[in-house]
Amino acid sequence: MTQARSAVRVAAALAPLVTCAVLAGVRDTVTTETAVLVLVLWVVAAAATGDRVAGVLAALSGGLWFDFFLTEPYQTFAIDRADDVEAAVLLVVISLAVTEVALWGRRQQGAASRRSGYLDGVVGVAQTVADGDVPPAAVIGVVAQHITEVLHADACRFVEGAVHDPRVAVIDHDGSVTRGGHHVDVDRVGLPTEDYAAVPVHRRNRVVGHFLVTASTRVSHPTLEQRRVAVLLADQVVGVLPDPPG
CATH class of the missing domain: 3.30.450 (Beta-Lactamase)
Structure with a gap:
């Protein structure tokens, strides 16, 4: 594993932790939906690097620290309210789905780029032959x-x-x-x-x-x-x- 990839994975795991800790200080004014959207953004950012592990780490970290900081009882990994359980589960599921969609998009983009390169190669050779000199x-x-x-x-x-x-x-x-x-x-x-x-x-x-x-x-x-x-x-x-x- 390269240092760059290691750094991305560490950041993917830590960013939701820091975000949830910050949101905990203003949780009375931040809705659950807002917190979930912010955490999903970190998952999107991690998945956009093309590293599935980073995306999964961000998803799991987001669900874990959302539970710890933003659901009652606070600063424990227990959840009392059914709504909070649903929100935590949906956060993880949606985040994992977003990771796969982002990776699929990168694969499609890469495939399109390769096809363009192949076509450029064929056209270039054909032009060379057509020039005749x-x-x-x-x-x-x-x-x-x-x-x-x-x-x-x-x-x-x-x-x-x-x-x-x-x-x-x-x-x-x-x-x-x-x-x-x-x-x-x-x-x-x-x-x-x-x-x-x-x-x-x-x-x-x-x-x-x-x-x-x-x-x-x-x-x-x-x-x-x-x-x-x-x-x-x-x-x-x-x-x-x-x-x-x-």
């Missing part, structure tokens, strides 16, 4: 770099011709992966680490080359969308490859 080797190098990044791989290089080695996993146009005629569940097991994965380059119905992808230092689990983007990137080099003989 870039050497084929440079175009292939740019595509290989983008494929490496999209698949979270270690390296990628272009090889002419079809894939003949049955040990090599092949990423098909629909994003599915096969190896020796068998489906590979990349979401579960990731790309092969002991052998290559190949992204074929098609000219009409013929494979004219393929990008060999290496992911040996770590297990990579590219999504179906990422695999499809890799195939789309690979297809961009068709325009710079010479026509095969015959």
Whole structure:
């Protein structure tokens, strides 16, 4: 755990404590609803950091210190009134729900950002090919770099011709992966680490080359969308490859 994350979690746990202690001094003028809203704001702030643990700590801390400082009997963890019990329970439940919603929002934002990055990569490569004044080797190098990044791989290089080695996993146009005629569940097991994965380059119905992808230092689990983007990137080099003989 990094120091920054540790600091966020400590702050998430302490902020509701300090808030409830302050509100205790003016509890005669502060309604239960107001106190709950203030505490939920701390949960939102903690969850906005993207750390689920921080959000949960803020939620639990808020419920605990709300009980201690703002419900009768004061400065005990007992609650006498049914309304206060309901308020404390709702505070924790709502806070946990807010944490999950905030984290979901961050994931969606991150996914949208990644999709935008993928699209920018494809558009950039397509523009490079359309310009026509870039050497084929440079175009292939740019595509290989983008494929490496999209698949979270270690390296990628272009090889002419079809894939003949049955040990090599092949990423098909629909994003599915096969190896020796068998489906590979990349979401579960990731790309092969002991052998290559190949992204074929098609000219009409013929494979004219393929990008060999290496992911040996770590297990990579590219999504179906990422695999499809890799195939789309690979297809961009068709325009710079010479026509095969015959």
